[in-house]
Amino acid sequence: NWHFFNFKAKLKPSYATYPLPGVQPILVDNEGNEIKGNGVEGNLCMKFPWPSIIRTTYGDHERCKQTYFSTYKNLYFTGDGCKRDEDGMYRITGRVDDVINVSGHRLGTAEIEDAIDEHNNVVETAVVGYPHDIKGQGIYAYVICHNTDNDPELMKSEIIKTVTKVIGPIAKPDRIQFVDGLPKTRSGKIMRRILRKVAEGDTSNLGDTSTLLDPSVVDAIKEGAIN
Missing domain, CATH: 2.30.38.10 (Luciferase; Domain 3)
Structure with a gap:
C-alpha cells in the first residue's frame, strides 16, 4: 500500500492527499x-x-x-x-475526542466547522456539543462573519442549508451564535473547553484563562450566549 507523492495529482480542499514515502x-x-x-x-x-x-x-x-x-x-x-x-x-x-453524539450519530466537530465555513460570509467557526434532552447532544456553533450587517436570522437559515447540503440534516446546528472573536491562546489554539462551558450554560468556573490572548472575547461570548 505504498503511495508516492505525485505533484501532478489533483488536489482537493481540506485533504492531506496521499502519504509520503515511509509513512504508512x-x-x-x-x-x-x-x-x-x-x-x-x-x-x-x-x-x-x-x-x-x-x-x-x-x-x-x-x-x-x-x-x-x-x-x-x-x-x-x-x-x-x-x-x-x-x-x-x-x-x-x-x-476523536472532539466528537458529538447526535441521536446516535457520531459527528466530528471539524467536519461540521468545514461545512459552515463553506458559506461565503463565514470567516471562522468553532463547534461544540451541549446536553440535549431529546438527541443526547445538540450542536452549538460559534460563527464569525465577514459582513455583520446581514440579517442574523437569514444567515442562520443559510448556514443550516449549507450544512444540510454538505453533510446532511443530522449535522445542522441547533444553536448558532454570531461572535466577533473566538477564545484563543497566544499560539492561536481555540480554547474549546471555554466554549463548551458557555454552551452548557455553566460559566461560573471557566478554569485557567491566563493563556488567553484576549480575555474580553470570553466576556462578549458569555453575554451573547444562547441557552
Missing part, C-alpha cells in the same frame, strides 16, 4: 480492526515508525507510551478521525 497510515475501528479499501472512515493510526516519529516525552516516558502507543496494539494512534475517499486520498476529520 491505516484506518481502524474502535476495536482496532483494520478498515480496508477506499470510501471508508475510521481512526487514523500508523503501522510503522518513520524517522521523525515521537519516541518519548522528556521526563515522562510512560505518559508518551500510554497516550500514543496503548490505544491499539502495535500501532501509533494519532488521536484523529480520518476518511479515505474513493481515490485513496486521506482527509483528517478532527480529534
Whole structure:
C-alpha cells in the first residue's frame, strides 16, 4: 500500500492527499480492526515508525507510551478521525475526542466547522456539543462573519442549508451564535473547553484563562450566549 507523492495529482480542499514515502497510515475501528479499501472512515493510526516519529516525552516516558502507543496494539494512534475517499486520498476529520453524539450519530466537530465555513460570509467557526434532552447532544456553533450587517436570522437559515447540503440534516446546528472573536491562546489554539462551558450554560468556573490572548472575547461570548 505504498503511495508516492505525485505533484501532478489533483488536489482537493481540506485533504492531506496521499502519504509520503515511509509513512504508512491505516484506518481502524474502535476495536482496532483494520478498515480496508477506499470510501471508508475510521481512526487514523500508523503501522510503522518513520524517522521523525515521537519516541518519548522528556521526563515522562510512560505518559508518551500510554497516550500514543496503548490505544491499539502495535500501532501509533494519532488521536484523529480520518476518511479515505474513493481515490485513496486521506482527509483528517478532527480529534476523536472532539466528537458529538447526535441521536446516535457520531459527528466530528471539524467536519461540521468545514461545512459552515463553506458559506461565503463565514470567516471562522468553532463547534461544540451541549446536553440535549431529546438527541443526547445538540450542536452549538460559534460563527464569525465577514459582513455583520446581514440579517442574523437569514444567515442562520443559510448556514443550516449549507450544512444540510454538505453533510446532511443530522449535522445542522441547533444553536448558532454570531461572535466577533473566538477564545484563543497566544499560539492561536481555540480554547474549546471555554466554549463548551458557555454552551452548557455553566460559566461560573471557566478554569485557567491566563493563556488567553484576549480575555474580553470570553466576556462578549458569555453575554451573547444562547441557552
